[in-house]
Amino acid sequence: MPDISAIHPLELAAWVISAILGLWMLIDLIRTNSTYSEDVLMSSREGEIEDEFVVDPSHRR
């Protein structure tokens, strides 16, 4: 087992912050997957441009 006391506090801080950020993403991903249906999550379509957001008239349909 590695000796925790041999780890520099800066290294330890980097590991802890990395773990927190990684866990945050993982938990949010699982929660989002279970809250929303796949149909909603996958509803993005390539090339669909919502006119109200688009300034350039050449890309309006």
Place this chain on the structure above:
Amino acid sequence: MTTQTTAIHGEKVSLLRVLGPGHVWALGVGIVLVGEFMGWNFAVGKGGALAALIACWFAGLLYTCVAMIDSEVTSTVAAAGGQYAQAKHIVGPLMAFNVGLFLVMAYTMLEAGNAITLGYLVQTVAGMTGIEGLWDKPFIVLTIMFLAWLNYRGVYATLTFNLVITAIACLAVLVLFLVMITVNSSQVDHAAMINNNTLPYGWLGVIAAMHFGLWYYLGIEGTTQAAEEVRSPARALPLGTMTGMITLLIAATMTWYICAGMMPWEYLGQAVTPLFDAARMTSSGPLMVLLFIGTIFSTLASANGCINDASRAWFSMGRDRYLPVWFGAVHPKYRTPFRAIVFLVPVALVFALQVPLDQVITFSILSGLLGYTFMSFNMIMFRNKWPLDTIKRGYVHPLHPLPAIVLLLLCIVTYFAVFLGYGTQLVAMMVFYIIASAWFAFHRYKYVKRGDQFTMNWPRPQGY
């Protein structure tokens, strides 16, 4: 539930259109600028200072062709995935699959290379402040985790962050250049540094220098990945890409002028942080701090942009079923391709923690180079199939087909340059893409809904 309702098809979530030309500039320049702070100077080691300058110009020409071609095609194919979406519509599915992989590999490897560099920088600074023996690995992991988290949370904050840190890094190069041509001009002496040794390895050295000459600009084509998230693709993409290319041409020239005039080419050719070294030679505390911050920020901006681009390419391929469709999901709250972002984290970590820096960089350059070769064919086919009067373009590049031909010729020269130094990696990379292509053609393509993947409202191509 946080979703939006549109007239298109009811309840849906899509990527958010919030970016402007400044964000596009920050994405392109942010990915590349780290190459000015470190990496470009290995071209000096290959062929001397003048060879690196010639490589800077020719690589600049190569990337100007890339930016022109990209700007025209992307102003028409306004979709996430950039060159992948272009290849899908213009060439065909197998080319598109390969281009998608080139993009993901090039950006993920570059992200890993940046994380390794950042770990090294933290270790070095710790050593300079008396903290000896600090391990670089936790900081490599932290870099990748923090930037992935930022990307996960939304594109606007991610690229606004890139805009700020990239602007500061650009400013650092400009300030150093201004100091060196005014108050410290006596420290810059190109003739003395070159010392009558203009091309130490002859013209072969110039060709070999093209390998790392790409480092001045590698990644500027990543601006196209923002196509589905900019408010006005036809305006913002060409504007952001071309101003980005102009910025890089100026920054590359200033960088060469400073470093080649202050350091002997034998040292410069193997220096780790040449611009920071130049600042140290001035003995100015504020300049050293500014250039150190610039080095750190440029590395962060590059890794940040790479995560953005790799995840968009992966997401687009998932959405078209070129990869498992699971990756084609958008986060309902943050409106980002969250599954693609999370999936690519361990991939980047493996390369950053297990593969040496020069190998990671070479794999990134090779994947980029394969993508540029595709662009030259893509442009010719685009104009042949859809001439100028058949599709309205946001930008039309001049002198067609000259840029496509010049691009192809420069790519061939650069393949030879890479072969001179990293022939084994070149062959290994080709084998990897051939195996991946076989997997796609014989297995994966049966899952693709062939009609659904062509989304552009274009007329039938000429000759079909």
